[in-house]
Amino acid sequence: MSDAGAPVPSWTATDGVGAALLDRLFSQSVVGLHVLDPELRVVRVSDPTDAAFGEHLLGRHITEAYHLARPDEVRDLLQKVLDTGVPLRDRLIRGALKDVPGPNRVFRVSVYRLEGQGRTLGLLSAVVDVTEREKARSRAACLAEVRKGVGRFLDVASTCEELVEALVPRFADFVAVEVVDDVLRGADPPVGPLGPDVPLRRAAQRGLDGTSNQDDLGDTRRLPARTPFALAVSDLRPRRVALHAGTEWLGADPESARLVRSSGAHSLIVVPLKLRGAVIGLISLYRKGESEPYDVDDVTLALTAAAHVALSIDNARRFERDHVIASTVQRRLLPQSEGARVALDTAHLLLPGRNSGCWFDTISLSGARTALVVGNVAGHGLQTAIAMGQLRTVIHALAGLDLEPDEVLARLNDTADRLAVERAALPPGDALHRESLTATCMYAIYDPFSRSCTIALAGHPEPIVIAPDGSTPPFEAPEGPALFSTDSSPFATATLELEEGSILAFGTSALLPDAETTARVRDALAHPERTLQELCDGVVYSLPADSHPDGAALLLARTGTIPAERVATWELAHDRTTPAVARTLVRDRLDGWELDEETVQATELIVSELVTNAVRYGTPPLHLRLILDRSLTCEVHDSSPVAPHLRHARTVDEGGRGLFIVSQLATVWGTRYGRGGKALWTEQEVPGRA
Secondary structure, eight states: OOOTTOOOOOOOGGGTHHHHHHHHHHHHOSSEEEEEOTTOBEEEEOOOSSTTTGGGTTTSBHHHHEEESSHHHHHHHHHHHHHHOOOEEEEEEEEEETTSOSOOEEEEEEEEEEEETTEEEEEEEEEEEOHHHHHHHHHHHHHHHHHHHSSSSSOHHHHHHHHHHHHTTTTOSEEEEEEEHHHHTTOOOOBSSOOTTOOEEEEEEEETTSOOOTTTTTOEEOOOSSSHHHHHHHHOOOEEEEOOTTOGGGGGOHHHHHHHHHHTEEEEEEEEEEETTEEEEEEEEEEETTSOOOOHHHHHHHHHHHHHHHHHHHHHHHHHHHHHHHHHHHHHHSOSSOOOBTTEEEEEEEEOSSOOOEEEEEEEOGGGOEEEEEEEEOSOSHHHHHHHHHHHHHHHHHHTTTOOHHHHHHHHHHHHHHHHHHHHTSOTTSGGGGOOOOEEEEEEEEETTTTEEEEEEESOOOOEEEOTTSOOOOOOOOEEOOBTOSOOOOOOEEEEEOOTTOEEEEEOTTTSOSHHHHHHHHHHHOOTTSOHHHHHHHHHHHSOTTSOTTOEEEEEEEEOOOOGGGEEEEEEOSSTTHHHHHHHHHHHHHHHTTOOHHHHHHHHHHHHHHHHHHHHHOOSOEEEEEEESSEEEEEEEESOOOOOOOOOOOTTOSSOOHHHHHHHHSSEEEEEEETTEEEEEEEEEOTTOO
16 A cells, blocks of 8 residues: 555656657547647547548548538537537537548537637547448438338328338338229238239329329329339339449349439339238339438338238228228118109218118108107127118018017017127127127107197207298207117107208218217208209308218208198098098099099098998098008098007908008008097009109
8 A cells, every 4th residue: 555645646647657648548439539729720630540531631621521410500519519528428410521532421410628828729529430330210200200200091092191201201202003903992912913904093192292193193103114104013023223324234124213313312222012922012212412322221121021011001991992892782772763753852971980870750640640760880890781771671570560769679679689689699790799789879859830840859859940031949869869879768759840842961970070060060950942952062161171080870851831722631521421421522632633534443442441440440430541652541530549450350250341442542651640630541643743
């Protein structure tokens, strides 16, 4: 141990130790050391591996020695260290020697002020070349952005847009994505190699300015032979190509030659979009200007990104194909024409979207009434469209029974419960086993004689009612449980008396999601002078863009009445002479309507049988009504709840043939129940009025 009072040796330049230390440090340091004087001129540099390095630096100002990306910024940073003495640590600076050819490098720089004898002597900077590390970090960040940002939407064009946004400017100065034209329509991609006659469509492109040249977007082309593009989709391998004015293959591809000349591109990577041996498309990545040419590691990144994008495009393509099939099935299951309605004008609008379970219907009922139906099965795909078709078929069957709206929904819900049980009984491996069913429905009946609309809801939004003067009368319908729900609450009805010319609007929940949107729709409908189709279009115009991505259905109805000259009503006595009286009344009325004799005779016989049944088995009061529209309707009302049944009488039977005769003469017939009893009705086709 040394004595406590022994002097500490001083290693200074005078004894040679300090000078030897500095020489060794500058000659052996793995870190590039620069000494700058107060004028920011280079006075000493550690020996680099490049022998030409030092001679280009000594005595030169730092901004003259290096070709810096931001020389003014670097000069200000160094001057700040001189002025304040606060070190600059680990700052990334891009640049290269001015007189030595080669691409820019990335340096990590730390700068310290040198002081001695009470004055500032200059700066010491430690420089580490981190170009390769920064390239690797940049590639990793770019690839992470591709994985994070590409494939969020099940749409081919959107997926391609996401790719070019992720790559520019992180990896390329210009990117173009071309997809096989049939793939954009949901078709299966062709197996490689791709033939020269297969067209590719420009699905997305982007340059450094953040925008794409819209002139080329959407164009189709067939790849010219003997070009990197054709070769890449032939052997399904990428190509890395240096571009210059004398590049041989540019003569065979004028479009690419024009792009190279206009952009100054000097480096190109062409990567095929492939999946399981099938060709989906092609990615072209360009670098231009001062950007470094692509290297082998860049090709690896491009391949990895292309594999991710190809899978995302294939998922979107499969979804698009399934969506097209489901949408086609949905539209085939919906009414194919409006059809004329008695005393009621209707129009509809079906907005496309992901959901394939929207439906609507207008169903003619007995007594000149009309059933109005709107519903929605939540979900998308073919199975959703099939479930919608099942419910719509049941609605049609129930409508023919002349039930009240709440009874229709109750029986429809019973069917929905059976469908849910069938789905739950599927094998656990079936995808449908894990998908629950959810649906809503609205069923309304409009009666033109009472000008009333009776409505029942199953988890569906309330209709919007617009009076002839454009006002909105108050109306509140009781909400019933949605179909397929566990709620066993009963369905209820609400009846609204309407003025002639009122408008009823029935929409799915996607069209009326909240009070604000409902108010917009109501305002768009408050123009009763417009046609129904104009009102439908006005509703769409009033909504913000992309406000119904799931699709929606809208059904509009304008109420009316039966003209008095087309209706005849009589109250009949309840005795055995009444059938003869009814025949006389009917003949007189039908002669006034100028109907043909065959129709008159058939109607006389129908009315005679219906009135005879009412007199024999019914209870008073007794009413007879004829309605002439596209068909001729006969109705016999009485207060008895007992309905007659069709019988097939034997040869020796003296009776029981009445309803059988009616069924043969009428197009359709049935029994309708109400609070005041029942009505037997028939409909006959009238020549010239269909």
